[in-house]
Amino acid sequence: MALEHAILVSLLEKPGSGYELARRFERSIGYFWTATHQQIYRVLKRMESEGLLAVRALSQQSRPDKKEYSVVGPGRAALAQWLHEPIEPESMRHDLAVKIRGAAFDDPSVLIREVERHRQVHSDRLAHYVAGELRDFTGPAAPTPLDAGQELQHVVLRGGITYERMTIAWLDDVLATLRRLGTSHPHA
Amino acid sequence: MALEHAILVSLLEKPGSGYELARRFERSIGYFWTATHQQIYRVLKRMESEGLLAVRALSQQSRPDKKEYSVVGPGRAALAQWLHEPIEPESMRHDLAVKIRGAAFDDPSVLIREVERHRQVHSDRLAHYVAGELRDFTGPAAPTPLDAGQELQHVVLRGGITYERMTIAWLDDVLATLRRLGTSHPHA
DNA sequence: CTTGGCTATGCAACGAGTTGCATAGCAGGA
DNA sequence: TCCTGCTATGCAACTCGTTGCATAGCCAAG
Numbered sequence: 559m560a561l562e563h564a565i566l567v568s569l570l571e572k573p574g575s576g577y578e579l580a581r582r583f584e585r586s587i588g589y590f591w592t593a594t595h596q597q598i599y600r601v602l603k604r605m606e607s608e609g610l611l612a613v614r615a616l617s618q619q620s621r622p623d624k625k626e627y628s629v630v631g632p633g634r635a636a637l638a639q640w641l642h643e644p645i646e647p648e649s650m651r652h653d654l655a656v657k658i659r660g661a662a663f664d665d666p667s668v669l670i671r672e673v674e675r676h677r678q679v680h681s682d683r684l685a686h687y688v689a690g691e692l693r694d695f696t697g698p699a700a701p702t703p704l705d706a707g708q709e710l711q712h713v714v715l716r717g718g719i720t721y722e723r724m725t726i727a728w729l730d731d732v733l734a735t736l737r738r739l740g741t742s743h744p745h746a
Numbered sequence: 747m748a749l750e751h752a753i754l755v756s757l758l759e760k761p762g763s764g765y766e767l768a769r770r771f772e773r774s775i776g777y778f779w780t781a782t783h784q785q786i787y788r789v790l791k792r793m794e795s796e797g798l799l800a801v802r803a804l805s806q807q808s809r810p811d812k813k814e815y816s817v818v819g820p821g822r823a824a825l826a827q828w829l830h831e832p833i834e835p836e837s838m839r840h841d842l843a844v845k846i847r848g849a850a851f852d853d854p855s856v857l858i859r860e861v862e863r864h865r866q867v868h869s870d871r872l873a874h875y876v877a878g879e880l881r882d883f884t885g886p887a888a889p890t891p892l893d894a895g896q897e898l899q900h901v902v903l904r905g906g907i908t909y910e911r912m913t914i915a916w917l918d919d920v921l922a923t924l925r926r927l928g929t930s931h932p933h934a
Numbered sequence: 935c936t937t938g939g940c941t942a943t944g945c946a947a948c949g950a951g952t953t954g955c956a957t958a959g960c961a962g963g964a
Numbered sequence: 965t966c967c968t969g970c971t972a973t974g975c976a977a978c979t980c981g982t983t984g985c986a987t988a989g990c991c992a993a994g
Contacts, residue, residue: 560841561950567848577972590843597951599974620960622972638852644860645841647867650909653748653833655778655902660755662895664826672832679835706927707850713923714843717916721838724912728905735901739894749980765942785981787944808990810942 559640561601562610564591566629566637569611571707573628576602586711589687589718602627610636658732667740670733677729684722691715747828749789750798752779754817754825757799759895761816764790774899777875777906790815798824846920855928858921865917872910879903 568574568582579602580595605611610633617623629637654676661669694700695712704712756762756770767790768783793799798821802814817825842864849857882888883900892900 559949560839560844563841563848564844567844567851570851571847575972576974588837590838590840590847592837592839594952595972596953596974603974618971621970622959624972634851637848641845641848641852641856644863645845647864648840648842649776649780650778650906651748651780651839652778652836652905653751654836655905656748656752656755657829657833658898658902659759659778659895660751660825660829662898663755663758663822664829666894666898668829675832676835706854707847709923709927710846710850710854713920714846716919717840717843718838720912720916724908728908731904732901735897739897747979763942764944782982783942784944784983789980791944806941809940810989812942 560591561593561597562605563637563640564593565598565601565605566610566633569627569629570634570637573626575616575624575626577624579627586690589683589721590714605633608632661736666736670736670740673729673732673736677726677733680722680725680729684719684726687715687719687722691719748779749781749785750793751825751828752781753786753789753793754798754821757815757817758822758825761814763804763812763814765812767815774878777871777909778902793821796820849924854924858924858928861917861920861924865914865921868910868913868917872907872914875903875907875910879907 564583564587565579568579568587574582576595576599579598580593583591583593583598602611606613606627610630611627612630614626614628615623616626654673657669657672691712695704695708695715701708752771752775753767756767756775762770764783764787767786768781771779771781771786790799794801794815798818799815800818802816803811804814805811842861845857845860879900883892883896883903889896
């Protein structure tokens with residue numbers, strides 16, 4: 559049910575439509591949760607029918623009408639209650655690691671380009687996060703001092719940055735290993 | 747469909763029953779994929795009906811019979827084909843980060859014990875992985891030299907170790923931030 | 935001797951997440 | 965002019981993953 563809570567947090571930070579939420583999930587929320595617009599619309603509808611959210615129809619010119627959702631009392635209470643409940647620490651789900659172990663039963667060198675591609679994606683994400691950090695928290699245009707909400711957003715962003723850096727370092731280790739195996743065992 | 751491929755890899759490394767696979771997913775496979783026995787039994791049945799696996803019924807004394815699965819030709823081919831297809835880089839799914847940002851709308855200090863608990867879990871996992879590395883790859887009882895399969899298992903394990911270390915470092919950062927906010931803003 | 939735990943497999947129901955498709959008006963470029 | 969792309973919402977069908985429960989024999993501890 560964490561999507562529900564991620565939506566509550568995002569709407570508390572700023573009310574918005576399903577479409578806007580979907581874009582936030584591609585951007586800032588993206589470094590701790592992902593969701594497609596389908597999922598978001600479905601959950602928004604359910605949360606509204608459960609009384610956690612309020613809707614307001616906004617007609618716009620030169621673009622379709624939208625529904626702006628905002629959190630109401632019971633929604634805020636549901637979030638507060640969840641914060642007090644313990645949750646299970648996450649476990650890994652890493653397809654690429656499955657492939658790497660699977661490469662033992664094929665030619666390991668076929669994975670080199672794939673791993674390089676993943677490295678590029680993580681490197682781009684890192685650059686994007688670092689730019690966001692400079693813009694919002696550590697650069698000259700950032701507010702000083704930061705309030706509690708901004709401090710918490712910043713520490714989550716630092717987590718994303720740390721994650722991307724460690725992933726890149728590991729992928730470099732993987733590439734070195736694959737290249738070493740490729741030269742000593744040229745084709746299975 | 748990565749569960750299917752994780753099962754193929756594991757059964758290629760060593761044939762086994764659904765029950766044994768479930769335990770492997772709790773242990774060594776656990777640092778790159780998770781699955782419950784329900785999922786595993788269901789997928790094994792499907793894969794067998796698709797001709798990717800062969801079954802052999804084994805009767806045992808003083809414990810229930812089991813079905814030993816092993817990979818056959820088409821299963822190996824399916825894995826090889828998947829290795830050649832590109833996959834999407836993973837995205838984050840981190841409940842705890844949702845909670846941390848949500849704490850801005852409640853009292854941040856309620857999260858301290860929760861974060862400490864997560865830190866303990868990751869610290870235990872790290873110790874477990876490091877012990878496994880020493881036992882299987884870097885200790886005196888480890889085979890030398892390692893073959894390609896072992897090298898690949900080792901680099902995946904190093905990824906698990908790196909991940910746990912970076913997570914612990916980040917959780918320490920989170921704890922420091924929560925404590926700092928707790929003293930300057932004593933209760934919302 | 936009863937309770938709990940381990941091996942071993944499985945069903946049923948539910949909830950979470952993905953993919954394909956549909957609608958619809960407006961803006962900008964080839 | 966047509967095609968692409970953006971805003972904006974949504975249905976239907978599907979797969980993936982979780983939770984609760986059931987069976988069943990053996991073993992060890994209290």
